[in-house]
Amino acid sequence: MPLQNAGRILSIQSHVAFGYVGGKAAVFPLQCLGYDVDVVNTVNFSNHSGYGRFGGSRTTAAELANLFELMENNGLLLCDRLLTGYVPGAEALASVKDLAIKMKQKNPELIYLLDPVLGDSGRLYVSPDCVPIYREALQYSTVITPNWFEVECVVLTGTRITDHASLRKALRILHEDYHVPNVVISSIPLKAWLRTALPPAAQPRDADAPDADFLACITSSTETTAGSELGTATSAVHVRCIPCLPGYFSGVGDLFSALVLGHFQPAPSVPSSSSRTTGDAQKESTLAYAVAHALSKTHAILLLTHEHAKGLPEEDRQPTDEELDAHEPERKIRRMRGRELRLIQGQDVLRGVAETEYFRMVSWRGFWDGP
Amino acid sequence: MPLQNAGRILSIQSHVAFGYVGGKAAVFPLQCLGYDVDVVNTVNFSNHSGYGRFGGSRTTAAELANLFELMENNGLLLCDRLLTGYVPGAEALASVKDLAIKMKQKNPELIYLLDPVLGDSGRLYVSPDCVPIYREALQYSTVITPNWFEVECVVLTGTRITDHASLRKALRILHEDYHVPNVVISSIPLKAWLRTALPPAAQPRDADAPDADFLACITSSTETTAGSELGTATSAVHVRCIPCLPGYFSGVGDLFSALVLGHFQPAPSVPSSSSRTTGDAQKESTLAYAVAHALSKTHAILLLTHEHAKGLPEEDRQPTDEELDAHEPERKIRRMRGRELRLIQGQDVLRGVAETEYFRMVSWRGFWDGP
Numbered sequence: 001m002p003l004q005n006a007g008r009i010l011s012i013q014s015h016v017a018f019g020y021v022g023g024k025a026a027v028f029p030l031q032c033l034g035y036d037v038d039v040v041n042t043v044n045f046s047n048h049s050g051y052g053r054f055g056g057s058r059t060t061a062a063e064l065a066n067l068f069e070l071m072e073n074n075g076l077l078l079c080d081r082l083l084t085g086y087v088p089g090a091e092a093l094a095s096v097k098d099l100a101i102k103m104k105q106k107n108p109e110l111i112y113l114l115d116p117v118l119g120d121s122g123r124l125y126v127s128p129d130c131v132p133i134y135r136e137a138l139q140y141s142t143v144i145t146p147n148w149f150e151v152e153c154v155v156l157t158g159t160r161i162t163d164h165a166s167l168r169k170a171l172r173i174l175h176e177d178y179h180v181p182n183v184v185i186s187s188i189p190l191k192a193w194l195r196t197a198l199p200p201a202a203q204p205r206d207a208d209a210p211d212a213d214f215l216a217c218i219t220s221s222t223e224t225t226a227g228s229e230l231g232t233a234t235s236a237v238h239v240r241c242i243p244c245l246p247g248y249f250s251g252v253g254d255l256f257s258a259l260v261l262g263h264f265q266p267a268p269s270v271p272s273s274s275s276r277t278t279g280d281a282q283k284e285s286t287l288a289y290a291v292a293h294a295l296s297k298t299h300a301i302l303l304l305t306h307e308h309a310k311g312l313p314e315e316d317r318q319p320t321d322e323e324l325d326a327h328e329p330e331r332k333i334r335r336m337r338g339r340e341l342r343l344i345q346g347q348d349v350l351r352g353v354a355e356t357e358y359f360r361m362v363s364w365r366g367f368w369d370g371p
Numbered sequence: 372m373p374l375q376n377a378g379r380i381l382s383i384q385s386h387v388a389f390g391y392v393g394g395k396a397a398v399f400p401l402q403c404l405g406y407d408v409d410v411v412n413t414v415n416f417s418n419h420s421g422y423g424r425f426g427g428s429r430t431t432a433a434e435l436a437n438l439f440e441l442m443e444n445n446g447l448l449l450c451d452r453l454l455t456g457y458v459p460g461a462e463a464l465a466s467v468k469d470l471a472i473k474m475k476q477k478n479p480e481l482i483y484l485l486d487p488v489l490g491d492s493g494r495l496y497v498s499p500d501c502v503p504i505y506r507e508a509l510q511y512s513t514v515i516t517p518n519w520f521e522v523e524c525v526v527l528t529g530t531r532i533t534d535h536a537s538l539r540k541a542l543r544i545l546h547e548d549y550h551v552p553n554v555v556i557s558s559i560p561l562k563a564w565l566r567t568a569l570p571p572a573a574q575p576r577d578a579d580a581p582d583a584d585f586l587a588c589i590t591s592s593t594e595t596t597a598g599s600e601l602g603t604a605t606s607a608v609h610v611r612c613i614p615c616l617p618g619y620f621s622g623v624g625d626l627f628s629a630l631v632l633g634h635f636q637p638a639p640s641v642p643s644s645s646s647r648t649t650g651d652a653q654k655e656s657t658l659a660y661a662v663a664h665a666l667s668k669t670h671a672i673l674l675l676t677h678e679h680a681k682g683l684p685e686e687d688r689q690p691t692d693e694e695l696d697a698h699e700p701e702r703k704i705r706r707m708r709g710r711e712l713r714l715i716q717g718q719d720v721l722r723g724v725a726e727t728e729y730f731r732m733v734s735w736r737g738f739w740d741g742p
Contacts, residue, residue, distance in 0.1 A: 005716065010388075017381075017438055018409045018447040031399055036715050038389045044412055044430065046441035055441050057434055059415065063427070067388055070417035070426050074704050076389040333445050344407050345376065 006034035008078055009261065010103075012064075012096055013085030013117075013254065015041035017056075020341040021048040021251035022086050026258035028343055029297075030083075032350040033262040038079060040067055042087045042096075048250045049125075051336045052329050061091035068099045077103060082110060083261050085254055086117040090129035097137040104140045113261040114141035115253065118150045138178040143264060143287065145257040148188040161188070164197040165371050171220045175234055182287045183220045183235075186256055190214040190241060202239045202362040214241045217295055219361060221287040233368040238288040238361035242299055245306045247320060251341050252298060259294035259350075288361035293352075300349045300356035304342040312338045377405035379449055380632065381474075383435075383467055384456030384488075384625065386412035388427075391712040392419040392622035393457050397629035399714055400668075401454075403721040404633040409450060411438055413458045413467075419621045420496075422707045423700050432462035439470045448474060453481060454632050456625055457488040461500035468508040475511045484632040485512035486624065489521045509549040514635060514658065516628040519559040532559070535568040536742050542591045546605055553658045554591045554606075557627055561585040561612060573610045573733040585612045588666055590732060592658040604739040609659040609732035613670055616677045618691060622712050623669060630665035630721075659732035664723075671720045671727035675713040683709045 009030055014022030027037045042064070045056035059067075071077050082103060087093040104110050116134045119125045134154055138144065152160050155173045159166060174180045188194065190211045195203070204214055220235040230236060265286060309317055316338045318324070318331055325332040348354035380401055385393030398408045413435070416427035430438075442448050453474060458464040475481050487505045490496045505525055509515065523531050526544045530537060545551045559565065561582045566574070575585055591606040601607060636657060680688055687709045689695070689702055696703040719725035 017411045028402055031715055040388045046438050051445055053445055056438055067417050067427055074422055074424055344402055
């Protein structure tokens with residue numbers, strides 16, 4: 001039996017020949033979920049930058065604008081969802097932003113997931129000129145999926161997220177000044193202040209586990225669903241701690257964002273295909289529902305990848321050591337190769353037919369009580 | 372449970388943002404079969420040329436060579452299979468050929484499916500300079516999948532396939548002069564001479580059905596498997612007639628070639644996952660086995676696509692009429708859009724979990740008896 005039409009997504013992000021980041025981490029999972037995906041490549045690179053050596057071509061702003069115009073003139077901008085990720089330069093990003101504005105104006109129901117790919121852990125991947133363009137684009141988004149560093153870059157000038165008050169401030173700016181209805185802070189380290197602030201049900205079960213063993217994922221939605229009311233709060237906030245796996249994996253954010261978009265159901269109804277969620281969705285917000293599924297599948301893929309990497313010959317799983325890597329670039333390359341996401345081997349996870357741990361989001365009542 | 376590793380394929384062909392031709396028709400099916408696919412885009416276009424209006428950028432020979440060199444230097448040319456399709460210019464095609472030679476020299480077990488994408492029904496899609504480069508590349512291939520027109524372009528100078536003798540001549544040249552072990556003529560119209568020449572078991576069941584209702588697919592393999600002997604024949608030839616669906620679908624050859632490669636099992640053993648084939652494979656050659664699966668899945672996807680197109684509003688399924696199309700380009704665009712392959716909706720077909728009609732290849736004994 002043919003799958004029901006899930007819909008059509010236009011994905012605009014990077015392409016690498018080898019491995020799974022950008023579009024290579026996003027498109028296949030969305031196809032597995034039943035979406036037709038239109039794919040515009042912002043770069044055509046050999047592999048991701050983590051290998052140390054990489055290259056290829058960047059699609060220019062003019063080339064992007066030309067592709068978008070051809071698609072528009074041919075009546076091929078048919079998607080009901082838009083996903084944008086890594087765009088390396090400000091001019092190209094402006095082309096993408098212009099397209100998003102045009103599509104949103106033409107179809108106000110467009111579900112636009114904007115992943116403001118800027119950097120991580122204090123390092124920018126893109127030109128700093130991209131930041132103001134992202135600021136301008138935010139108002140057209142339905143969901144955004146920054147990590148904590150990207151939140152700081154985009155909305156906090158000179159301050160950082162170091163306590164509950166600055167977290168509240170960042171989310172308030174995103175909702176109220178930039179009019180983003182759904183914010184997902186995809187990952188934020190579980191530092192002491194955050195651990196203390198979390199509602200009890202969201203605390204890691206093992207109270208003695210070190211903070212560094214966990215990341216938190218936070219969702220904040222101003223959209224109410226049947227049976228939920230925001231009252232005086234700015235948004236409904238949910239949170240979940242996820243155990244960290246050792247080492248760095250590339251493309252995780254791209255996979256996660258794609259899955260959030262794939263599972264996001266704007267209507268009050270939820271798909272009946274996944275029985276365990278029929279009840280849950282009543283209690284979770286639309287956003288928290290999508291993020292719980294995205295977190296669960298992303299974590300399961302990371303587990304598969306971690307298990308695979310553990311089984312490799314020792315020379316292919318050397319621990320990260322910048323100094324040794326600098327002396328011998330092959331060392332880093334071998335490690336990176338063994339840590340490419342196991343999307344193909346985990347496609348039953350992506351499709352939701354393999355059993356995986358379900359990371360339900362926990363409602364953070366009282367989040368907005370405070371300065 | 373994670374899928375077993377099917378292997379790793381490097382796919383080098385076109386990319387379109389919208390729709391399913393080239394890599395967009397080949398990569399997802401191979402991923403569904405469990406292959407990690409490395410993807411090099413020879414063009415980045417908006418949509419396929421059948422829409423009348425299309426555009427984007429071509430990857431230059433230098434850009435391709437640079438990508439291949441980066442991958443080689445990073446130890447990322449790890450694939451055990453290579454798939455090459457549409458490459459629009461002779462220089463770029465020479466880069467691809469050089470890579471194929473290098474990979475084959477490094478790994479003589481490399482399974483290289485070369486689809487010499489030149490044109491169809493008498494029309495060239497590529498620069499004529501590509502033809503001699505394909506001739507040179509043939510000797511490095513494991514399987515080739517030309518249509519009848521491409522066979523004529525590549526190996527017959529000034530003559531055409533118009534009878535059994537010219538078909539024998541073309542296959543003999545491919546096997547003996549160009550050293551191609553496995554030839555698949557993906558489609559050839561069932562004209563009267565061919566219908567007469569076919570073995571009885573390969574005749575269409577309805578003897579009164581017009582020739583135009585069928586295409587034939589012919590395989591010819593010089594590789595012997597356990598229990599089969601060629602004797603004095605040049606190769607083992609198999610054939611199958613497939614009912615034609617009305618109208619033209621784009622990307623069918625790209626899908627078919629990908630599935631031939633995905634199902635091709637060089638070792639004498641065949642995968643045990645598909646129970647119905649365990650017995651069959653004893654009798655079929657390795658090539659005929661792969662082609663039967665590729666034909667069956669391709670035909671099932673075409674049926675889904677045809678059914679979908681039939682259900683569209685009337686304005687989206689106007690019959691082909693070059694004259695009317697010339698007056699109103701939108702007419703052609705609407706028709707093309709409704710005829711994009713339903714790969715996403717048919718993914719259970721690609722994975723082999725949906726029931727589909729099985730097009731077993733029929734052994735063409737006596738094929739080589741004659742001039």
